[in-house]
Every structure is written in C-alpha cells, then in structure tokens.
Amino acid sequence: MDSSPLRYQVAIVGGGLAGLATAILLGKKGYKVALF
Numbered sequence: 001m002d003s004s005p006l007r008y009q010v011a012i013v014g015g016g017l018a019g020l021a022t023a024i025l026l027g028k029k030g031y032k033v034a035l036f
Helices: 017-028
Strands: 009-012 032-035
Touching: 009 017, 017 032
Parallel strands: 009 032
Antiparallel strands: none
C-alpha cells in the first residue's frame, strides 16, 4: 500500500493574474494543478 500523502488534482480555467496566483498557491500546498 502506498503511504505517500494524498495528492489532489485541480483544474483552473483562466490564466490571468488571479488564475496564476491560485495555481502557484495550490501547487505549493501539494495540489497537482492544470491551467486551461
């Protein structure tokens, strides 16, 4: 069994300033982020 921490996947639609800032923040918290 894998004992690594649970990793979430998030899709962010919009690459403006708010979208990029959100992607950076979530990435630092361990989320896998995809920008569209």
